[in-house]
Amino acid sequence: MLLYDHKAIEAKWQKYWATNKTFKASNTSGKPKFYALDMFPYPSGAGLHVGHPLGYIASDIVSRYKRHKGFNVLHPMGYDSFGLPAEQYAIQTGQHPAATTKTNIEGGTDKSGNKIAGYRNQMDRIGFSFDWDREVRTSSPDYYKYTQEIFIMLFNSWYDKDLDKAQPISLLESRFRESGTNNINAATDEDLRQFTAAEWSAFTDKEQQEILLDYRLTFLADTEVNWCPGLGTVLANDEIVNGVSERGGHPVVRKKMRQWMMRISAFAERLLTGLEGLDWAESIKEIQRNWIGKSVGAMVSFQLDDHKIDVFTTRPDTIYGVTFMTLAPEHELVDQITTAAQKDAVETYKKATAARSERERMADVKTISGVFTGAYARHPLSGEQVPVWIGDYVLAGYGTGAVMAVPCGDERDHAFANYFAGQDGMPVIKNIFEGVDISEEAYTPKDKTPLSNSDFLNGMSYQTGAMAAAIEKLEEVGSGKGKTNYRLRDAVFSRQRYWGEPFPVYYKDGLPQMIDREHLPIALPEVDEYLPTEDGAPPLGRATTWSWCTQENKVVSNDDDRDCVYPLELNTMPGWAGSSWYMFRYMDANNENEMFSAEAQEYWNNVDLYIGGSEHATGHLLYSRFWVKLLHDLGKVTVEEPFQKMINQGMILGESAFVNRLSIKFKFDFELKLGLFEKMDKDKSIAIKFSQEGNLNTRFAVSDGKGFFPDHDYEKEIENAILENLDGDNSNLFSFDKYDVKNVVFNYNEVKIHTDVSLVDNYNNLNVEAFKEWRPDYAATEFITAEDGTFKVSREVEKMSKSKYNVVSPDDICDQFGADTLRLYEMFLGPLEQAKPWNTAGITGVYGFMKKLWKLYHNDAGFSVSDEKASPDSMKTLHKTIKKVQDDIENFSFNTSVSSFMIAVNELTAQKCNSREVLEPLAVLVSPYAPHIAEELWSLLGHNESISEAPFPVFDEKHLVESSKTYPISFNGKMKFTLDLPVDVSKEDLEKLVLDNEKVQQQLEGKQIRKTIIVPGKIVNFVVG
C-alpha cells in the first residue's frame, strides 16, 4: 500500500497553487465577499517561529471554508517592514536596512554568514491560501508614497466639532475670511487667539499660516515628549512600558521638543462610541476605553488676585466641600502666587520633585508630599478663602494641572489633608455629606446621600441632579462650565530615526510646506551612517542630497543654493504610520495612480475577520481606527471602522530548557609545608600559611533540578579539584596529604543555564555531547546523571526568543511531520485565544491521525474507494461531523474540530467504510485544516480541479435521526444507569416504560417516589425518599 508521504504531497500542491494562482481574489464577482486579514508581521532576522502561524492558520481555515461556502475571499499577506531592529542592525554592521529587510523576507545570508530562510519561504511551506499578487511592504516607496499622501490629507484638514467631522482646511480659511473666528468650533489646543475677518485679512501670509497650523489635524508643536536617549528618538505613550522603551528597555525622559503631532484627541468621542458596534473581545474594547479615558464633569475657575486658577472636576456637586486647592509643582502660576514667606519652601519642593524621574514618581505613589504656597483663592460660590498648595499627586499633564481638593469626597485629598492637618494653611476638612462619618476615610460613592452645608445644593444628591444644578449655577456666575475630559493625548508623529517614511515636507521661512501629491514618493535618501549627526540632528541630517527644489519639484543636493531650494524635514514617521491603512491597500494593491480605487474599497468594504495579537490594543488598533475615520470624513472610504470582527490569538510561549549548574564557592586555609618535598630534609621544613577563595561554577552540572544529589561526594571531588588548582601540572610532586587544609567552607547554589531546546528530547533528556559541543566552555564539566544514566533538564515557560534558545521553527515541524500536521496540531493545542506553551509531545497523535485518514482511502494495493452506498452508520458519522465542523469554524473553536475529525476517522475505520458517498465529502471537510492531503485525495478521487472551490457538504439532519435514545436514569439527581428508550413516544408512555423497568424497580424498592422529572430527549430523574 502507498504510504502517506507528506513531503511529496505538500511540495506538489504548493507548486500547483502557485502556478495556477488558485487563491487569486477578484475585485469583480457575483459571489458575496469575505475579507480575512492577519496582522502583518515585522520581518525579523530571527525568522518565523511556531507562534507566528497560529493566527495565520486560523484565518486560513476560515478563508478556505468560506471559499467552499461560495464566497469571494480576499486573504492577503504583507510585511510591516519599517522598524527599529533593522536600523539597529544597520548601525552595528553598516548594512542598509533595505537589504536586511529584503533578506529577511526573501531569504539569503546575513552579514555574519547565517542562513536566513526568509519569511515568504517559511510561510509558503505551511500552505496558506494567500493571494500573493497583493503583497504589500510598508517600506516600499510604491506603498509609502500613499502613507505620505495621507499625511498631507491630515495636514490639509481641521476638525469641525459642530459637524463632528474632519473638514478641508480651505473651508476654514474661507470662514476666517468671512467672519474670523466667530462661530468656529474647532478641535484645537486650549485658548487660541480670537480674531475678526478684518484682522484675518490684515495678517501677513506667514501669520495666517502660523494660525492655520494650530488647527490642522497634524501640526508642529513644542511639547513635552518621551525622549529615549538609548534609541536616540522620541516615543509615543504606547511605546513605553513601565517607564522604559518597549523595544530594548531603555530609560525614557521628558524633554521639550518641536515635533509633528497627530490630533487624535479630536476623534476621542467617536473612537469611544465606535467601539460599541464592533465584534471584538470585551477586554480589548475595555483597554481602549480606559486609554481614551473619558470623564464628564466641569471646569471651575477660582480667582486669586488677578489670576484665574482653572480646575477640572468630575464632582462639581461637591463644590462646597472644597477645603483647599492643589496645583502640580510644574503649574505655571506657582511662582506668581507664592508669598514671600513660602518662597524658599516652594522652591525647594519644586527642585526635589523635578529631580525625581517619572519612574520613581510612578513607583512611589503612597508617599504624601506637598507645600503651602501661602496664597488663598476665592471660592467661586461661597466667596470663602481657599488655601492653595502644591503637591506632586497632581499631574501637570492631565486636565489643567490643578485640582479643587474635596477631602470628604476624594481619597487622595483626604490623605493629603490629614497628612498636613494642623499646619499653617490646612483648614479642618469640610464635610458636606449628611450623616456620613468622614473622619477615617473619604466618602466616594456616587449615590443618593444628600448634601449638606452646601447652600442651594442642600438635600440634593449626585443621583438627584446636584451635578447639573452645580454646573448651572457656575455657568450663571461665570465661573465654570460643563466639560468632558479625555485622557487620550495627541500622538507624537516624528521619530529621529532613519528607517521610516520620510515626511513630504520642506521648510520655507521656518514654516512647513507640503509637497504636491503628484511628486510623491519622497524616497529615503542615502546616508553614510545610520546615526544622529554631530550636532544632534536625526540621521537624515547626514544626507547630502536632501533639499527640495520648488521649480523642478524634485529632491536636490544640499549644496544647491538657488532661491527655489528649501531644506527637507529630517524626521521620519513612526512605525504605526504604514500599518494604519494597509488593510485598504490590499483591496487594490497594484494601483499605480491612487492608494486604492473607490470601486475596490466599495466592493470589499472593510475587514470581516481580523486576527492578531492583543498587544496592539492601544497602538495599531487605535491609530488605524483614527486614520480610517479621517479617510471616511474626507470621502475616501465608505466605512468608519476598519475591522468589523477581531479575534486575538494567544501567544505561543516557548518552553525553555535549563541545565542546572552547581555553583560552588569555596573558601579554605592551608599551610604549604615546603619541608614535605621528598628530597628535603624534614627538619628544615617551613610552613607558609595561605588563605584561598574560589569558585567552581562550571565544574558540575546536575540532572533534573531536584537538588544536587546529596549522596554525591562533592567535597571529595572539590578537594581533588583544589589540589589540581594548586598543583597545576606538577600533581605528581604533591599529594593532598602534604597540605594541611583547614576551615573548608562550601557554598552551594544552583544556577540555571539556558540550553538550546533542540538539544533536548521529549522526555527532557539532554544530549550532553551535543551540549558540550555547543558550549565548549562546559567541555570539562562533569555531568552528574540520574541513576538510569540520563541527564534531565528543567523546564520553564517563557516568551519565545532567540536569546532564550527556546525558539522552535515551523520548518523543522514541516520537515518531520508535514505542514498539514503542523496546521492541525497548532489548532489542536487549545482554544485559539488562549496563551499556551509550545510542546511537541502531542504531535504524534495528530500525525497518527493523518496516517489513518490516508489509510481510509487506501487498501494494500493502493488507492481504493468504492461506489457502493455507505452504511447508515457511516452516513451518520459523516453528517454529525459536517455539523460539528461547520459550527466550530463559525465559532472559531478550531481545537474541537480537530478532535471531531479524529472521531470521524476512528469511527469510519471501525465501520470499514470506503464508500465515495462518505469519503468525498470528508475530503472537503478536512480541506480547510489540512489542505495538501485533501487536494491529493480529491485528485485521487478523480477530480481535475482543485478542491478549494468544491462546495461544502450540506448537513442533512435525517441521517442523525434515530428510533431510540440512551437516557440517563437518575435518582435524587444522581445518575445510576442508562436505558435505551424510544424517542417517538409521549412523556406519559415514557414514564410508564421506565417504571416498568426491572432496574428502576430495584432502585425504588422500599422507597417512595415524591416527584418524577422527565425531560424528553434529555433525562429521567426520580426524587425518592
Next chain:
RNA sequence: GCUCGAGUGGUGGAAUUGGUAGACACGUUGGACUUAAAAUCCAAUGGGUAGUAAUGCCCGUACGGGUUCAAGUCCCGUCUCGAGUACCA
C-alpha cells in the same frame, strides 16, 4: 489599589439554552507482532473502597455557602493565578 479574565485527571484540553463530568489526544501500564528496536495494533487508565469475579458503594470541576428535581455551568463570599491600568481629580 482598580478593571477584566481564568481555576476541571499525571499533561494539553472537551462538555449546546443548568440535564450521563473528564470527549479527543499525550503520557503511563499491560499485551500482540519482532532476534531486537522503531513503527503498528489491542486493552486498561479521576481518586478511594468492598469483592476471586461479575459488579457495587463513596468522594470528586480552587475553597465555603446558596438557588434547583438536577450546578463545572446560575447567585453570594473567600483564595490563587494571568492580563490591562495606575495618584486621571
